[in-house]
Amino acid sequence: MNTYFKVLATCAFSALFALSCSRKKDKFISRNFHAVTAEYNPLFNGYNALEDGKSTLNDAYFDNYWEVLPVERMQITEDILLPGQSRNENFNIAEEKAAKAIQKHGMDIDGKERNPQIDEAYLLLGKARYFDQRFIPALEAFNYILYKYAASDKINQAKIWREKTNMRLDNNELAILNLKRLLRYADIEGQDLADATSTLAQAYINTKSIDTAITQLDIAARATKNHDERGRYRIIQGQLYNQLGKRDSANFAFDKVIALNRKTPRIYRIAAQLGKINNFDHENGNRLETTELLTKIEENRENRPYLDKIYHQIGLYHQKNGNESLAIKYYNKSLRTQSNDTYLNSRNYEILGDLFFDNSVYAKAGLYYDSTMTNMTSNSKPFRLMKRKRDNLKDVILYEGIAKVDDSIINLVNMPDGNRKVYFSEYVAELKRKDEEAKAKAEAASRNTGLATVNNQLSGQVRTGTPGQAVLFYFYNPTTVAYGKNEFVKTWGDRTLEDDWRWSSRGVASSAAIIDPIDVADTATDEQRFDPEFYISQIPSDQKVIDSISKERNYAYYQLGLIYKEKFKEYELSKDKFQNLLERKPEERLVLPSKYNLYKIYELLGQDDEAEIAKSDIISNYPDSRYAHILEHPELVSEDENSPQNLYEALYIQHENQEYEAVISKCDEYINRFDGDAIVAKFELLKATASGRLYGFEAYSEGVKRVAVTYANTDEGKQARHIVKNVLPKLAATNFVEAEDGVSENYKVVFQFKDAEKETILKFKKTLDEVLKNIRYYYVLKSSVDVYNPNTSLVVVHGLNSKQVAETFDQILLSKDKKKIKAPYFVVSSTNYQIIQIHKNLDAYLNLYNK
Incomplete structure (x- = not known):
């Protein structure tokens, strides 16, 4: 009986409790039940997910200390997401938990929310959307808090986050207006004050109001209790002072970061120290003290992760002091750290390139500029500027290389036999020494790899490869790399790194210009490689x-x-x-x-x-x-009609007038007269074009290829290479084309004159033009005289868009005009006429279509 009563009482109490916890009843138990459940279940898990997502963002974000840091560490991407997708699953979870809290624990009774945790849920919802970079939905969530929960204790935070979102939407002026109103009328302090002023500072930075931004950052740094934030705000202050040229104020801000010591991330401390050194007064400052400080920073073991930046700053310091050799040493040390900071790497390479450029070592400068571009974003403005700078060095690097290699060959040719033997004996001895060093390094690497394999196996990790055999990646093994290089050169020769490198046309025009005589060792057998006589036998004797x-x-x-x-x-x-x-x-x-x-x-x-x-x-x-x-x-000089440029312009006019024979003859004359002058390439390309117009495709192809090889580094040579690669293949087809049904095609009526006087041809054209004026239905008909070859000219009627009309050309003439045009003609489509002129195959066309 007692048991039955206990069960009945328990059920009744549970039902009563459940009824009393209804979301529709404004009761003490209901309010507290849903508040506690929301806070310690969905909101707790949601905020944990939000923090995990923020940690992921911070870990993935890379601060660029070469520019003013943003107040908030957050990488904005331009990726477009489909509905339901999220950039970070943690933010998706946080949003779901916030929505769950609102849906299951919201107590909207008589237009008023009775659960005090729902405003927190909407704040979580807005933050999750904000960090997921869905700013419009985030703005809606924050605005809902301001609209629905005006008395909430989270109202100031909602206002601050709303303005953060406005800034992300480029509404900086609106954000400034609202934050200033908040600071003026609301009584906020502590972290809320720090968040409001730091957000306002970012808005001022975005609108280039640097002075005001510095003031707001100072307030934020004083108000926050988070030392990480304080260090970041002070670093940004120093950077902004530097922008204004106030070095003393910047150093004062950097000193405050240094004073935080271990309370703030070490990168901020390093950035502050390097910022102060960058502001050093090289004329009046204490160089000894600064040098000692740099040495201390460099030797501090805790600074090892930041040696790339430290070495770079030391290089800058020595360069500004006029010690270029030390500067070059430290820039190279910075590069050897294999930093992930691509901007730093590009700066190191560019500075080294500029140093060698200023010292007129252009070939080496070009190599550094190449490396600079590999660390830049393609097609960006800095990339294009660097590419233009590098392209200006292309010719000097090429010709310096040719001169150096050819000089070495000539020196070897002129060297007495005894000296040659001594020279190559010393070279072979050096080769043996280097090979022994490489072998020793390979063996050491093999032993280390074997030890690592054993350790991995002991720790339960399985490693691929034969047991007991060292596993060494191909490109880390000097022996296999050298073998690979030799095999490549034997198979393909020396090839430039470029697209379509396998084509035979990519082979170098002059082996002497590219291959150093000493590099013969790379293609020699092991026996030949260490034999001085082998190298002596390679010296030209012809x-x-x-x-x-x-x-x-x-x-x-x-x-x-x-x-x-x-x-x-x-x-x-x-x-x-x-x-x-x-x-x-x-x-x-x-x-x-x-x-x-x-x-x-x-x-x-x-x-x-x-x-x-x-x-x-x-x-x-x-x-x-x-x-x-x-x-x-x-x-x-300026009025000289016989200057190369004036002669070229006159010759080009003759080319336009189809005086191709005269152009070719004059080009040959001027090429000989101005041999060695840069304008010769222009005459060569003009000659190739005129030859093509007069003699056809083969003559044009031969002439253009000659220009591409002989004048490879001139603008004309580059143009010729473009023609060889992209134009000649399109012109190579000799087959005539039949017009497709339904496809409109223009046709020409052609009168052929062989071995005729120029006056006869011009007289016929004049008569033809008079006749064409009388054809009313084809009012756009025109004629021209086209040179076909040295003995043949063609008078062509243009403007006929029907083959049938073209073939009955004589029938559309007026009766009085038919007697004037008695010369025979043939009809050809515009496409086939182009083929005839390119390949000079008129006879083949006439045999095919005019039987």
């Missing part, structure tokens, strides 16, 4: 080959002289190149231009005596040359 190398070397020196003079204004370097060229007794075509350029350089350097000697030499020894004429009559 006089034709030696002469070819000498000519290539001389041309490289001439081009370097021009590049240093015209592009880089390095007159001393240019003078050295021209003088070295003349000492080597180059071919006659380079002598006179070199002497004239030397004369101009002497003038620019103020060396009047040398300039006068060079001038007298040119006038007396080359009296009929264009250069002598220029020197004797400098006032006529």
